[in-house]
Amino acid sequence: MATDLEAARLMVLRGAWAIDNDHPEKTKWCAMAKRLATDACFHIADEALQLHGGYGYLKDYPLERIVRDLRVHRILEGTNEIMRVIIAREMAK
Ligand SMILES: Cc1cc2nc3c(=O)[nH]c(=O)nc-3n(C[C@H](O)[C@H](O)[C@H](O)COP(=O)(O)OP(=O)(O)OC[C@H]3O[C@@H](n4cnc5c(N)ncnc54)[C@H](O)[C@@H]3O)c2cc1C
Structure with missing residues (x-):
């Protein structure tokens, strides 16, 4: 989970860097970062909920x-x- 989170963070940082520097691949890299980070982080949070068992599902905890x-x-x-x-x-361009 920690490894996937770091990988997602690096993709987002590269996308942000590409926009700041008007890189020719900024559109593709940002779309890749958004797709990967939001999928990965959902699965990480879902795994964290599973680790907590029933308590993870209850509103008592964040x-x-x-x-x-x-x-x-x-x-x-x-x-x-x-x-x-x-x-x-x-990619097809
Ligand atoms: C809590 C919340 C807050 C929001 N806030 C804002 C906001 O502040 N401003 C704003 O403008 N919008 C906002 N939205 C709207 C949001 O941007 C849209 O829900 C989103 O763009 C998806 O559009 P849709 O719901 O019409 O889904 P649809 O476009 O109807 O898509 C339905 C499904 O079909 C898939 N799909 C559609 N077209 C394709 C395709 N060509 N190829 C493959 N799959 C496809 C989609 O990925 C999705 O899974 C908000 C939505 C939510 C839930």
Whole structure:
């Protein structure tokens, strides 16, 4: 989980760097970062919930909110399916 989180963080940082530097691959790299980071972080939070058992699911603890909040980021700001469309379009250029 820690390794996947670091990998996602590096992808996001590279996307941000690419925008700051107007890199020719910025569109593809940002779409890849958004897709990978939001999928990976949802799975990481889901695993954390599983580790906590039933308590992870209850509103008594903040974990269930983290899982819900992460779930929507696979939809917001362009769904992850649309990120795949953007990546494929950039690769086919
Ligand atoms: C909590 C929340 C807050 C939001 N806030 C905002 C906001 O502040 N501003 C704003 O503008 N919008 C906002 N939205 C809307 C959000 O951007 C859209 O929900 C999102 O873009 C997906 O569009 P849709 O819901 O119409 O899904 P649809 O476009 O109907 O997609 C349905 C499903 O089909 C898939 N799909 C669609 N087209 C393709 C394709 N070509 N290839 C493959 N798969 C495809 C999608 O990935 C998705 O899984 C918000 C949504 C939520 C849930």
